[in-house]
Amino acid sequence: MASPGARLASLAHGDVTSLEIVALGAQPAGKVARSGTVWLRKEGNGVGSVTATVAPATESNVILWFRTFGAIAGSGFRRYATYRQAAVAGAVTNTVFGFLRCYVLLAVAGAAGGAAGYDREQLATFVWAGQGLLAVVLLWGWTDLADRIRTGEVASDLLRPVHPVTSYLATDLGRAGWAGVSRLLPPVLVGPLFFDVHLPARWPTVPLFVTSVLLAVVLSFGCRFLVNATAYWLEDVRGPQILWVLASGMLAGLYFPLPFLPDAVYLALQFGTPFPSLLQIPLDVLVERDSTATQVGLVAVQVGWAAAVLALCRLVQRRAERRLVVQGG
Amino acid sequence: MSVIEARNLRKEFTVRVRAGRLRREKRSVGAVDGIDLLVARGEMLGYIGPNGAGKSTTLKMLTGVLTPTSGEVRVCGLRPVPERTRLALRIGVVFGQRSQLWWDLPLRDSFDLLRHVYRVPAAEHAARLRRCRDLLDLDGFLDTPVRQLSLGQRMRGELTAALLHGPEVLFLDEPTIGLDVVSKQAVRGFLGELGRAGDTTLVLTTHDLADIERLCRRLVVVDHGRVVHDGTIAALHDRYGSRRLVVADLDAALPEPPELPGAPLRRVEAEGHRLVFALESAGAAEVVAALAGLASLRDISIVEPDIEEVVARLYAGPGGLPETFGRAGITS
Numbered sequence: 001m002a003s004p005g006a007r008l009a010s011l012a013h014g015d016v017t018s019l020e021i022v023a024l025g026a027q028p029a030g031k032v033a034r035s036g037t038v039w040l041r042k043e044g045n046g047v048g049s050v051t052a053t054v055a056p057a058t059e060s061n062v063i064l065w066f067r068t069f070g071a072i073a074g075s076g077f078r079r080y081a082t083y084r085q086a087a088v089a090g091a092v093t094n095t096v097f098g099f100l101r102c103y104v105l106l107a108v109a110g111a112a113g114g115a116a117g118y119d120r121e122q123l124a125t126f127v128w129a130g131q132g133l134l135a136v137v138l139l140w141g142w143t144d145l146a147d148r149i150r151t152g153e154v155a156s157d158l159l160r161p162v163h164p165v166t167s168y169l170a171t172d173l174g175r176a177g178w179a180g181v182s183r184l185l186p187p188v189l190v191g192p193l194f195f196d197v198h199l200p201a202r203w204p205t206v207p208l209f210v211t212s213v214l215l216a217v218v219l220s221f222g223c224r225f226l227v228n229a230t231a232y233w234l235e236d237v238r239g240p241q242i243l244w245v246l247a248s249g250m251l252a253g254l255y256f257p258l259p260f261l262p263d264a265v266y267l268a269l270q271f272g273t274p275f276p277s278l279l280q281i282p283l284d285v286l287v288e289r290d291s292t293a294t295q296v297g298l299v300a301v302q303v304g305w306a307a308a309v310l311a312l313c314r315l316v317q318r319r320a321e322r323r324l325v326v327q328g329g
Numbered sequence: 330m331s332v333i334e335a336r337n338l339r340k341e342f343t344v345r346v347r348a349g350r351l352r353r354e355k356r357s358v359g360a361v362d363g364i365d366l367l368v369a370r371g372e373m374l375g376y377i378g379p380n381g382a383g384k385s386t387t388l389k390m391l392t393g394v395l396t397p398t399s400g401e402v403r404v405c406g407l408r409p410v411p412e413r414t415r416l417a418l419r420i421g422v423v424f425g426q427r428s429q430l431w432w433d434l435p436l437r438d439s440f441d442l443l444r445h446v447y448r449v450p451a452a453e454h455a456a457r458l459r460r461c462r463d464l465l466d467l468d469g470f471l472d473t474p475v476r477q478l479s480l481g482q483r484m485r486g487e488l489t490a491a492l493l494h495g496p497e498v499l500f501l502d503e504p505t506i507g508l509d510v511v512s513k514q515a516v517r518g519f520l521g522e523l524g525r526a527g528d529t530t531l532v533l534t535t536h537d538l539a540d541i542e543r544l545c546r547r548l549v550v551v552d553h554g555r556v557v558h559d560g561t562i563a564a565l566h567d568r569y570g571s572r573r574l575v576v577a578d579l580d581a582a583l584p585e586p587p588e589l590p591g592a593p594l595r596r597v598e599a600e601g602h603r604l605v606f607a608l609e610s611a612g613a614a615e616v617v618a619a620l621a622g623l624a625s626l627r628d629i630s631i632v633e634p635d636i637e638e639v640v641a642r643l644y645a646g647p648g649g650l651p652e653t654f655g656r657a658g659i660t661s
Contacts, residue, residue: 078438155427
């Protein structure tokens with residue numbers, strides 16, 4: 001059992017303006033004064049409570065926030081890591097489809113040796129990295145929130161002291177971390193064994209690519225959250241889900257690289273919709289299709305979309321909570 | 330000081346009803362219709378009512394999950410919906426019908442995650458967890474993923490999860506639903522101990538009235554979204570005239586039903602071999618003595634008033650109770 005003083009010290013990260021500690025063990029009741037008034041009282045059941053009013057917006061609050069966020073992300077990693085057979089099956093599927101897509105695109109490039117500004121090596125990298133990123137960004141197959149809304153379990157999410165968008169985002173980053181290990185590596189390691197691939201030649205490409213993937217995960221999460229959140233109004237998300245699967249597959253650059261489209265159309269998609277930011281942009285950054293300045297510009301587009309979609313998620317969540325009907329019981 | 334204050338609390342849901350082939354009409358359905366509730370710190374409150382009476386809806390409004398249509402609510406001095414995140418740090422909630430734990434994680438990991446989510450200092454967390462492990466006997470399944478736990482084990486896990494941040498108020502929505510006798514006893518014993526300590530306020534909704542009888546001194550009965558009784562269990566018995574019963578088994582049926590002063594005959598069963606008397610002003614000893622003089626007794630027993638019967642009649646509707654209750658129904 002830590003001494004009251006030690007526990008006080010551990011609590012007093014911020015400027016504690018008032019603090020009430022309910023003791024857990026057989027400590028004597030008493031009064032202690034330490035940067036404010038502190039009441040200690042014994043509680044017989046041993047399941048005590050601590051109420052602390054901490055001065056807002058101190059640096060330590062930010063640290064605590066990140067610690068909470070990190071813990072939720074870590075649990076997301078562990079939760080998804082329990083499903084190992086699913087990860088193996090998924091990685092095999094992604095790899096097999098990698099061969100298929102790679103042969104098709106190389107056939108398109110044909111004798112000319114390139115297409116839409118990509119050479120053969122860049123196309124191979126585009127396909128194999130894309131196959132790996134598919135599960136990291138996770139365009140499809142996430143209905144956790146919609147399921148919880150349908151069953152009413154979303155009520156427990158609202159009873160946590162963390163905003164639902166924040167906790168779902170943290171969990172998703174943990175999931176993406178696990179996918180990075182289990183789903184990204186296999187295709188990325190297998191592809192170069194059978195095809196000539198383009199490897200990054202400029203050092204800024206690497207940090208830009210990592211940032212771009214992170215932003216793509218955040219943005220993809222936001223889009224999935226919005227699709228799932230329609231369940232607050234519709235109770236069944238199959239309709240929006242199908243639209244999302246169609247649009248994201250086509251417009252994110254999964255079925256074919258978007259520069260295959262006319263320039264005007266591609267630009268309109270890039271700035272006017274979030275889809276290219278999900279997959280096309282990270283892959284373009286990786287294959288160094290453009291100058292470093294353009295790469296930075298592409299990542300900036302992603303930042304804009306990620307911020308806008310997250311803000312929209314919070315707005316939608318607030319509207320949803322106002323009209324929420326918790327199903328059953 | 331009241332931990333929970335609700336004044337004229339209302340919740341209406343809008344439902345769409347078919348009104349013709351294609352037309353749908355909006356109709357509003359009142360789930361909670363003007364509830365007033367004051368709960369003091371450390372109180373153990375049983376909140377009961379038939380299905381659809383508005384129990385869970387009230388609980389959801391008190392915890393900030395649902396926005397009330399109108400009325401005033403304060404829990405721990407906070408307004409539940411606008412200050413939900415702050416309130417979440419000070420209350421614990423257990424839903425018997427749904428899980429708050431993470432399906433894919435072992436209990437131990439869930440508890441550890443909760444420590445970070447609620448930002449509980451490590452020593453504090455460890456002490457509370459140790460206490461719950463002892464009282465609820467969690468050690469056998471701390472490392473089992475939640476999806477593999479039995480219902481009874483999961484419920485013990487849920488209780489622990491709701492208490493690890495040391496809540497001031499614990500809301501329990503049917504915590505013993507579907508549990509076997511042993512698990513029910515474990516849960517009740519634990520809650521009883523928590524309540525006796527007097528620091529945690531408990532609000533318990535249930536359909537199992539034995540939970541209420543064991544745990545709660547105060548009972549609030551709601552029906553059709555309104556409070557129909559607020560008081561002790563004894564007050565409920567008094568109000569509806571439920572009495573202790575003397576059940577006498579006779580060797581031979583009496584030619585005519587006996588009349589005992591202060592103890593009217595409630596029922597005649599087994600073709601006159603069993604007589605059931607209600608103890609109004611007469612004591613059990615007087616009735617037994619009087620009966621012994623009238624007939625040869627084979628067996629005698631005294632039955633405590635049955636809360637389920639009172640509540641069943643209470644649910645059946647206003648006015649239904651006084652006429653039917655306390656009248657001798659001949660069922661032979």
